[in-house]
Amino acid sequence: MAEIDAKSKKATMAHMNRDHSLDLGLYLRFVNGLSAKQLAAEGNPEMVDMDLKAMYIRTSTTGTIHVVPLNPPMVAWGERRQRLIDLAMDARKAFGVPLPEHGPPSAAGPAAKQPIAFQAPGPFDVLVLFGVVLFFFLSGLVYTGHDATAADIWTHVLTAVGVTERNFIFGGPDGFRLMIRLMFVPVAIIHVVEAWWMVKTRLTPHNMKPLSLNWCLWVALTFLIGFGSFLRFDKLARKQARAAAAATKKH
Known part of the structure; x- marks a missing residue:
């Protein structure tokens, strides 16, 4: 041989x-x-x-x-x-x-799989981020028994538009607590799965070092924002691939 x-x-x-x-x-x-x-x-x-x-x-x-x-x-x-x-x-x-794509290390194929630097979310994603953070904050209050103020605000807001516990299952303080408890587990599971899917389908294929700053930021923001993070990551990946392809043509 x-x-x-x-x-x-x-x-x-x-x-x-x-x-x-x-x-x-x-x-x-x-x-x-x-x-x-x-x-x-x-x-x-x-x-x-x-x-x-x-x-x-x-x-x-x-x-x-x-x-x-x-x-x-x-x-x-x-x-x-x-x-x-x-x-x-x-x-x-x-x-x-x-x-x-096959070629030297500078070719578009390998270069397109380089790590993607984290990019801050846009205005719409910031609104989603605020909503998710607020939900988990309220969940924390409910599960620790410190939700009296939040439940009172919820009751006053609904009452102002004619909604009470008599005509809406989630009206009143008890309805507020029931809503949070019913939603918490499904919402948490969805956001954990989204963060895991980001790691599996985006971060790992792009050689993102686990627990590095960029890796942590992508995972954390995906957990809080969800779908918007995938769109932003894919947009940056396409931009990187185009730049790599252009650099290859020059050589």
């Missing part, structure tokens, strides 16, 4: 795990026949080894190491880049996935 340089093997695996985790999953589906559902259940793929005959890809949840054969086997280690690209192209075409 032809000699494989350990340093270049390590660099190749690091590059694939960092910039082409999607392709690793597509290799498992295209060559090994895993379904999208099976791949999702097994977890994120990671290349743990490669030789002239096969790639070895481990899935994070199950820890299974899948052997992905290279057919035909490579004759020399120097073929690896083109073989990986060709296989990625075939797999993406088979599953209708947009073709990847």
